[in-house]
Amino acid sequence: MDTITRRRFLTASGVVAAGALVAGGTAYGLGDILGFRGDGPTGRILVLVTLYGGNDGLNTVIPYADPAYAANRPSMAYGHDQVLDLEDGFGLNPGLAGLHRLWGEDRLAIVRGVGYPRPDRSHFRSMDIWQTANPDRPENTGWLGRWLDTAGGDPRLAVSFEPVLPPLLAGATSAGATVPGGALTLPQGVDGTVLAGFGTPAPGESTGRARAAACFADLVKVRDLMAGTVEDDEGDADEPATATGGQAPPLDQQLALVTRCIEAGSATRVYSVSLGGFDFHADEKSAQESILASLDKPLAAFAERMAGHGVVVAVYSEFGRRVRANASEGTDHGTASSVLLLGDGIPGGLYAEPPSLTDLDDGDLRHTTDFRDVYAMLLADVLDADPGPILGGWEGRLTFS
Amino acid sequence: MTDRSEVSHLLRRLTFGPTAAEVDAAVAAGAGATLERVLAPIGRPATVPEAGPFRPGKEGRQEARRQATDAAWWWLTRMASEPGAAEKLTFFWHGHWATSVRKVRSAALMLGQQQTLRRYGGGGTGPLVRAMLRDPALIIWLDGQRNTRKAPNENLAREVMELFTLGVGAYTEDDVKAGARVLTGWRADRTTATATFVAARHDPAPVTLLGRSGAFDIDSYADLLVQHPAHLPFLARRLWNRYGSPATPDAATTARLSAERTTTGMLRSLVTAEAFTAANGALVKQPVEWMTGAVRQLGVDLGALPQNKRGPILGGLRALGQVPFRPPSVGGWPVGTPWLTTSSAQARLRYGQALTVLAPEAVETLAAAARGDRTEALARLLVVDAWSDRTRAVLSAATGEPRRLLALGLASPEYTVH
Numbered sequence: 001m002d003t004i005t006r007r008r009f010l011t012a013s014g015v016v017a018a019g020a021l022v023a024g025g026t027a028y029g030l031g032d033i034l035g036f037r038g039d040g041p042t043g044r045i046l047v048l049v050t051l052y053g054g055n056d057g058l059n060t061v062i063p064y065a066d067p068a069y070a071a072n073r074p075s076m077a078y079g080h081d082q083v084l085d086l087e088d089g090f091g092l093n094p095g096l097a098g099l100h101r102l103w104g105e106d107r108l109a110i111v112r113g114v115g116y117p118r119p120d121r122s123h124f125r126s127m128d129i130w131q132t133a134n135p136d137r138p139e140n141t142g143w144l145g146r147w148l149d150t151a152g153g154d155p156r157l158a159v160s161f162e163p164v165l166p167p168l169l170a171g172a173t174s175a176g177a178t179v180p181g182g183a184l185t186l187p188q189g190v191d192g193t194v195l196a197g198f199g200t201p202a203p204g205e206s207t208g209r210a211r212a213a214a215c216f217a218d219l220v221k222v223r224d225l226m227a228g229t230v231e232d233d234e235g236d237a238d239e240p241a242t243a244t245g246g247q248a249p250p251l252d253q254q255l256a257l258v259t260r261c262i263e264a265g266s267a268t269r270v271y272s273v274s275l276g277g278f279d280f281h282a283d284e285k286s287a288q289e290s291i292l293a294s295l296d297k298p299l300a301a302f303a304e305r306m307a308g309h310g311v312v313v314a315v316y317s318e319f320g321r322r323v324r325a326n327a328s329e330g331t332d333h334g335t336a337s338s339v340l341l342l343g344d345g346i347p348g349g350l351y352a353e354p355p356s357l358t359d360l361d362d363g364d365l366r367h368t369t370d371f372r373d374v375y376a377m378l379l380a381d382v383l384d385a386d387p388g389p390i391l392g393g394w395e396g397r398l399t400f401s
Numbered sequence: 402m403t404d405r406s407e408v409s410h411l412l413r414r415l416t417f418g419p420t421a422a423e424v425d426a427a428v429a430a431g432a433g434a435t436l437e438r439v440l441a442p443i444g445r446p447a448t449v450p451e452a453g454p455f456r457p458g459k460e461g462r463q464e465a466r467r468q469a470t471d472a473a474w475w476w477l478t479r480m481a482s483e484p485g486a487a488e489k490l491t492f493f494w495h496g497h498w499a500t501s502v503r504k505v506r507s508a509a510l511m512l513g514q515q516q517t518l519r520r521y522g523g524g525g526t527g528p529l530v531r532a533m534l535r536d537p538a539l540i541i542w543l544d545g546q547r548n549t550r551k552a553p554n555e556n557l558a559r560e561v562m563e564l565f566t567l568g569v570g571a572y573t574e575d576d577v578k579a580g581a582r583v584l585t586g587w588r589a590d591r592t593t594a595t596a597t598f599v600a601a602r603h604d605p606a607p608v609t610l611l612g613r614s615g616a617f618d619i620d621s622y623a624d625l626l627v628q629h630p631a632h633l634p635f636l637a638r639r640l641w642n643r644y645g646s647p648a649t650p651d652a653a654t655t656a657r658l659s660a661e662r663t664t665t666g667m668l669r670s671l672v673t674a675e676a677f678t679a680a681n682g683a684l685v686k687q688p689v690e691w692m693t694g695a696v697r698q699l700g701v702d703l704g705a706l707p708q709n710k711r712g713p714i715l716g717g718l719r720a721l722g723q724v725p726f727r728p729p730s731v732g733g734w735p736v737g738t739p740w741l742t743t744s745s746a747q748a749r750l751r752y753g754q755a756l757t758v759l760a761p762e763a764v765e766t767l768a769a770a771a772r773g774d775r776t777e778a779l780a781r782l783l784v785v786d787a788w789s790d791r792t793r794a795v796l797s798a799a800t801g802e803p804r805r806l807l808a809l810g811l812a813s814p815e816y817t818v819h
Contacts, residue, residue, distance in 0.1 A: 121577070122559070124732070125569055187751045189805045194795055198814060202789035205814070206682045208647070211738045212814035213791070215746040276730075281544040281556040328547025332555045362574075 030179055034260065036156045038267035044310040044344070044382045047258060047271045048144070049251075049299065050131075050166065050317070053278030054123060056288055057320035057337030060096070061110055065089025068357035073325040076285045086110070090350060095292035098300025099340070106348035107303070108340065111374060111398060113355040115336030115367025119319065123279070123333070127318040131168035133375055133391055143375055144270050145171030146390045147383060151269070158270040159261070161254045166272050176270070179257075186219075195220045251275045252298035259302065262309055269383060278317060282328035303342050312343035312382045314374070322363055336367035339374050345381070347400045373398040406786040408432050410681045411672055413784060413819050414644050415439050415486040418694020421781050423484060436672065439486045440665050442523065449516060450475050452508035455591040468508035473725040474711065476515065478703040480693045486668065487523060492689065493643050494518040495725065498533055498565055499733035500542045502726045509594045510538040511726045523665040526636065530566060530623040537589035537596040543731065546589045546596075550604035553581035560731050562626070568638075571631035572611060579608035583617045633659040637667060644671055646683040647737030651676060681786070685740045685818050688721035695753070695811055698783055699760035706759070713759065717752030721745055746812070753811030757804050767803040775800040779810045788815055 059076065062083050063069045070077040083091025084100040090110075092100050102108045116135040120126045132139035141149075145168065148158045153174030160166055160178045169176030186195075199217030201210060254273040261268055275295055280287055295315075303313060320337030336355055342348075355365035376387035377398040387394065408427040412419035416439060419427070427435040452468045455461065480488050495518060502511045514536050521529035533539055540546050543557035558580030562572045572580075586603025589596045598619075607616045611625050626632060637658035641650040650658075654676045661667040671677060686694065692714060696703060703714070718724050722745070728734055757764060763782060770778040776796045780788060788796065792813045799806040810816055 121574055122563055122569055124563070186747070187754050187808075189754070189799075189802070189808070190750050193798070194809065197791060197795035197798075198812070200791040202791045202814075205789060206818060208683055208685045208738060208741070208818035209789075209814045211741045212685070212746070212817045215741050215743050216814075218743045219746055279556075281554050282547045324552070326547065326554045327549045327552035328544055328554050330544065330547070330554070333559070 030257065030260075033156055033159055033177070033179055033266050033268055034264040036266045036268060042265075042267050042310075043269060043384055044312060045262060045269055045271070046144075046378055046382045047255075047273065047302075047311060047313045047343075048168070049295075049313060049315040050127075050168075050272065050274040051278050051295070051315065052123075052127070052274060052276035053280075053317070054126075054319045054321060054333055055278040055292075055317035055337065056280065056284065056331050057317075058323065059284070059288060059321075059331075060093050060292065061086075061112065061338040062091045062093060063089060063354060063357065064091050066357050068323075072323050072357065073331075075329055076325050076331075086350065088350060090354070093289060093292050095289040096296045097293075098296045099342070102300060102303060102342055103348060107346065108342045108348050109346050109351060109400065110349075111339045111341065111351045111369060113336045113352050113365065113368030114316070114339045114371050114374060115319075115365070115369075116371055117367075119335040119364065119367075121319065121333040121335075123318055128167065130316060130318055130371065131166065133372055133394075140170075141172050142166070142168035142170045143390060144168050144272070145175060147171075147270070147379060147385055148174050148176060150385060150390065151383075156266075156268055158272070159268050160272040161249065161257050162272070162274055166274070169270075169272055176272070192220060251295065255298050255302045259305060262306065262311065280330045281326065281332060282330040284325075284330040306343065308344065310344050312341065312346060312378070314378060315340040316371070316374075320365065323357055323360060323365060324363060335361070335364040337365075339371070341374075349400070351398070351400065369398065370394075370396055372396060404428055404432070406681070407678075408435055409784050409786060410678070410819075411436060412439065413694075414677075414684070415489065415668065415672060416484060417480045417489050417690060418697045419484075419784050420698050420700075421784065424784055436669065439484075440669060441485065443483065443485055443487045449512050452512055455507050455509065455594070462506060465502075465506050465508060469502040469511065469726055470715070472502075472508040472512050473727075474703075474715070475512075476725050477689075477693060477696075477714065480689070481696045481701075481703050486665075487519065489690075490522050490664065490668070491515065491519040492725070493640070494522045494529075496643070496687075496728060496733040497639060498539060499728035499731050500538050500726075501728050501730075505538045505541050507538070507541075507591045507594065508726075510541070510589075510591065513594060514538040515726075524663050525627070526566075526632070526664065527624060527627045530627050531620050533565070534561070534584065534619050534623055535587060535596050535598075537591075537594060540587055540589040540596050541591070545584060545587050548581060548585050548587070549602040550582075550585050553578070553585055553604070555581040557581070558584055564731060564733075566626040566635065567629055567631045568635040571629065571635070575609070576611055579610040580622065582606065582608050583610065583622045584619065587619070633661075636664075640664075640667055640671060642736045644668065644684075645674075645677055646680040647685070648683075682818060685737050687734060687740065688718055688723035688745075689725065691721070691749070691811075691817065692718055692752075695756055695783075699756060699763040699807075701756065701759045710759065713752055713755035717748065717755065720748040720752065741817070749812040749817060750808070754805075754808040756811065757807045760807075764804045764807060767807060772800050775803065775806060779806060782807075783810050783816055785810075785813075785815045785819075788813070 062078050064078055064080050064083050082094060084094060085091045099108055129135045131142045133143035144158055149171040151157055155177035158169050158176030160169055165178050195216045199213055199220060201213060258271045277291055316339045319334055321331030321334040326332055353368040355368055372391050372394040373396040376391060379385045379387040379390055405428050409424050412427060500514060505511060517532045517536055521532055543560055544554045545557040548554040555577050559577045563569055582604045586599050587596055588599055605616060610617055634655050637655045638650060654674050657674055658667045658670050661670050723734055767775050767778050776793055792815055796806060796809060799809055
């Protein structure tokens with residue numbers, strides 16, 4: 001989702017007023033998160049991984065044994081000998097070697113056929129639906145933002161290292177914190193007095209100017225705390241581009257920051273990280289394999305390192321792709337897809353009914369599991385919250401049985 | 402609002418940053434005459450650089466990257482030397498039909514698209530949409546060249562309706578599928594820098610599209626889009642967000658703009674709307690606006706800048722996250738406060754300072770003022786209406802060092818948000 005849409009979404013009705021965003025915004029530095037302590041033991045931690053662009057679920061968790069799979073995708077299907085075998089005729093994309101290792105240790109759960117009624121094929125609208133957990137009408141709050149409202153509203157409880165607050169962390173009365181991860185180097189002639197001076201609010205100024213000033217105040221907070229992360233201002237990115245890329249720092253950098261916070265004992269309960277660039281309408285096979293590998297490597301390493309820390313990771317995208325490949329050896333926007341879960345307390349295995357590849361809804365998969373079932377499980381089992389009020393009275397819940 | 406701040410506001414929004422001398426001239430001419438002068442088509446023809454031939458393979462890719470950097474530099478030079486509204490409007494359209502050279506991999510095609518946006522950008526949107534649907538860079542960017550009768554590729558048809566002409570909610574999934582069929586058969590070629598229609602790949606079957614049934618071609622599809630009741634209000638909102646304020650425009654303003662028949666007319670209507678006056682100080686400068694405005698006001702001659710001194714400009718734009726021809730996604734660049742982060746504040750401090758090194762004359766101008774008058778001289782130079790007390794306090798402490806004073810002015814909240 002592009003940032004224009006995010007902003008429009010966040011401020012459209014004024015429920016999440018620009019003021020609340022300024023307060024959440026980047027008002028926290030990494031040091032604030034590292035040093036954040038709760039009243040008691042932290043409880044379990046949710047790391048939500050958003051894949052922007054619509055990852056092709058059928059070429060991620062691959063139903064290689066279903067003849068309809070190869071028939072629909074003659075030149076982009078994976079055969080049994082190419083996939084990383086799971087069970088029951090399913091295999092993982094060869095780019096997911098690290099996750100396959102975790103599967104072998106019964107630590108990767110795959111929930112198949114996750115979606116919502118009357119699927120929307122716009123990247124932007126479908127991502128809104130996933131992030132607000134409201135498929136019926138536009139909603140101004142994100143599902144984890146509403147959890148934050150019920151959990152006391154401290155922005156440090158829900159943290160993102162992306163440059164813009166993701167809608168899912170915007171609540172009605174509170175918002176998560178976006179935390180700058182870069183190193184801070186001030187040019188000559190700029191000192192704390194300048195930063196504090198520019199950072200002073202001026203009475204009556206516009207929201208934009210107030211935000212510009214607040215950035216300087218934030219710099220005062222973060223200036224002595226940063227070390228170790230690379231600032232990339234000369235980089236001329238050489239990665240292949242698709243039209244729906246993300247704007248976040250590389251996933252390994254985001255997860256490295258999450259690791260630092262968790263190992264420092266931060267009381268943060270939710271981390272949002274993201275990876276963009278999954279929109280392959282053409283020449284998909286090798287490109288998807290390569291971007292899945294760039295998800296797999298840091299994610300598997302993160303899961304290994306976090307074992308025993310009470311961390312649960314959930315991976316989703318705004319939709320899967322059409323069952324039948326297009327003529328460009330790519331796939332167009334589709335519907336249901338798999339959600340991946342891993343971490344402490346998550347029993348490995350394949351869950352939910354896989355959607356039929358032949359009984360289709362206008363060429364698309366029919367979802368077998370509502371995405372709110374997955375959210376309800378995460379809210380109840382990981383965040384110790386009552387899912388009902390947060391999910392608009394939704395009563396379903398994913399169980400591992 | 403004084404006459405000076407009124408015309409300053411007008412020029413700041415319609416152009417890439419007015420100089421003090423341009424504001425002086427505008428005050429003398431009056432707001433109405435200034436508006437017409439700024440909106441007039443440019444007489445000066447653009448000399449588009451030859452981007453060089455396309456070559457496949459790894460070396461070709463590196464060459465294409467160099468060519469793309471040269472093309473961006475050429476455009477920045479043009480923005481900095483052009484006092485009217487047309488070049489900024491072209492940049493608006495570039496962000497609207499956001500296409501990136503990272504996938505197109507041809508500077509020639511990107512420059513070709515830029516010329517199309519410039520040629521048709523000020524008129525009615527009919528010719529623009531007709532031209533863009535057959536633009537080779539856009540076709541490659543959204544996989545139009547892979548869209549054939551055998552299996553249509555919906556990417557281009559969807560984004561054309563969702564992001565370029567109508568907005569979400571004005572069309573259905575069936576319209577996307579029908580639109581994709583209508584657009585089948587176009588192929589883009591990087592080597593010849595052209596798009597051609599291949600009848601054998603086209604699906605001529607009649608479709609139902611946006612409530613009309615029949616056999617459409619690319620032009621009748623374009624016409625259907627621009628005649629759709631959602632089109633002009635959609636465009637009015639997009640223009641308002643870039644020229645007015647990041648907030649959704651009120652219904653009256655949207656209706657006022659939508660009554661116009663050309664984009665130039667919509668701009669005229671926008672800056673003469675009541676809400677426009679109230680929007681002074683509400684809009685965050687995009688990095689390209691911040692940079693080219695500073696270049697103009699500081700009198701840096703980009704055309705005369707040797708290759709090895711371009712770092713502060715190109716590096717600054719990369720650090721701030723906006724390089725021409727490289728939007729992050731088909732959704733374009735963000736509007737408003739997303740540009741305001743701790744890292745962008747650092748970048749404005751650093752690259753503002755680097756810019757002052759290229760501008761000894763601007764520093765001299767400040768140094769020539771009496772020390773007590775230098776913050777006002779700085780406001781005049783940077784066309785800032787007034788400093789807040791907080792900013793004045795920071796600047797006053799730097800009046801003994803004119804170069805530092807100038808750099809701080811460029812990073813100030815008042816200069817960053819206009």
